[in-house]
Amino acid sequence: MSETLQRTPLYDLHVELGARLVPFAGWEMPVQYSGIIEEHLAVRRAAGLFDVSHMGEVRVRGRDAAAFLDRLMTNEMSTIKPGSARYTVMCQPDGGCVDDLIIYRFSENEFFICLNASNAAKDIQWLRDHVGTAKVEIIDECKLWAQLALQGPFAEKILGLVTALPLASIKRFGFLVGEVAGASGCVVSRTGYTGSAGFEIYLPAASGIPVARALLTAGKAHGLIPVGLGARDSLRLEANYPLYGHEISERISPIQAGLGWTVKFNKEQFIGREALRRQAEGGPSSSVILFSLNDRRIARQGATVYAGETPVGEVLSGTFSPTMNKPIGTALVAAGYVNSEQLTVDIRGTRLPLSISVIPFVK
Template identity: 80%
Template sequence: MSAPLSRTPLFALHVELGGRIVPFAGWEMPVQYTGIIEEHMAVRRTAGLFDVSHMGEARVRGRDAAKFLDGVMTNEMSTIKVGMARYTVMCQPDGGCVDDLIVYRLAEDEFLICLNASNAPKDIAWMRAHIGAHQVEVLDECAAWAQLALQGPRAEAILALATATPLASIKRFGFVFGEVAGVTGCLISRTGYTGSPGFEIYLPAASAEKVARALLAAGKPHGLVPAGLGARDSLRLEANYPLYGHEISEQISPIQAGLGWTVKFTKPEFIGREALHRQAQGGPVSSVVLFSLDDRRIARQGAVVYSGETPVGEVLSGTQSPILGKPIGTALVAAGHAASATLTVDIRGHRIPLRLSAEPFVK
């Protein structure tokens, strides 16, 4: 028996807007409204509004909060300035990923952490289990917050129509608390998961619908459309952002995933340090590559990657890139093959050459 699915505060609005509802990470979420490609292109050219309220939140506070987080996260937490956020991974002792997260520093001794929906209970339990002697508490605020992602080149102009909060001074990965559409206490951050400019807005769950409706109305003349999880996935893959359960997982470490920049070995101690250090020094057994295909077929998760006739890996994510007009994806490839120019992927009996890309497809 599976657990009943959760609904975000915007569920009724999704249905009203014609969203196609699918189960995702334990939630009933809109995968699309009018079409994935149309919503994707709106985010690249104008703007899209995503409900990401399924994401979880935890508040970590107390005298030792920064020191505690430095010990459980791979990235450096104590050097985040108040009003800034940082991307990090939280690892197991063997280097596998518990989750990837965004950590917002609210005060010297207080942080708000954004958790992946399906990992939220695990993350909170993991952090609490590692508190030890630290003076810190980990509060589960998943139900308190809704999250909207307003993404695209017009996002700032649209948000400015719904808030008096100055936006221009918010740096990339910076945030402020302010009012949006008359709702106070919103956390407005210049972050996103699309590869286009924009904002993520954390807001009190009870006010989510009011804010979403105000943004959609204000943004309509600017080309704002509601966008679903389908476009969110194709946008993040063009930008080469990892998705937990695909490019990173309990089996795939940040070193393997090409996220070594989030692992700060300058810190003397953090969970996973030894294992990750060994991987970084000796090279991991396999690593994640980004590719496109000069073909019409999409290489989906699980498709086998070959070097000659030898299987050397498998596809982790695959979709059609609306910007390139061709299939793109990621694959986990055995050491020694990650830079090979002669890899192929098997798609229903067709062997298609992988065109590896060192750079994201949008930047």
């Protein structure tokens, strides 16, 4: 199974910047440039630029677009105002997650969806399979767009150097369409996956490298550096944002993952509603917890969580938190143990106590 890896429109720039490239979700992606911890701290203290062009995009438009999406998504789609976006999960009938998504409403009958790279083809097929008699068009735009994330306390100042768009007017999860560094038709949204302030920018694929260069040049004096997927993972984990295939998956529902706030039972019908309702009312059989370790060893995906000598769960994600200066992670733990102060995790034969955190490690 030697599948050819896809390259983003920014590939040549990654090579030029000395990135270490690794396979990720079928793509050849930069895992780091200068070092994961340095890149992580740049985002927390100044700013970082990520190539996230591997993410997929699909446009859904037509008379029934809002109603169609309301039927597939756990969150409410018809109440999104044009010019705003919303985070949602798309579920299977059994409550497992097909994917988690950000959905942008361009106008009354036109939506634009950002998909996880690993799920993009599956998601688009899922949307098409559920159209039925709805009057909607589903347009695969994965190849058309490059995507950059500019994140960190100086992101707005830096972006303001290369665009005339009124950035201050963009609220959290709001967006504007316009010109960035000479590239027209860019979608600029105040969203991100780091827990720091910042923007995500969707731009025509051919503009990927020139816009990234313009941002890196403009941002240099403010501490902007390119950031790879390694720091993207440690940043999102500190902020307790789920990653598909880890905290949410076909077997872990949004209720289990602590994403109940995205599930709107006031909608009369959506795929997964009954299963999710049972979980929400009766309590799920297992739930995702966030933890830290008072050690230097990292509890990685698959490590077993114990209550005494009884295995009660497994680690879903684990990394070193530069902000906390200690290992952090998430685990799926059986009901009844999610508030336990007695849990341990096995790391290569050593049992270390888990400190459960009920709030993210960064705001």
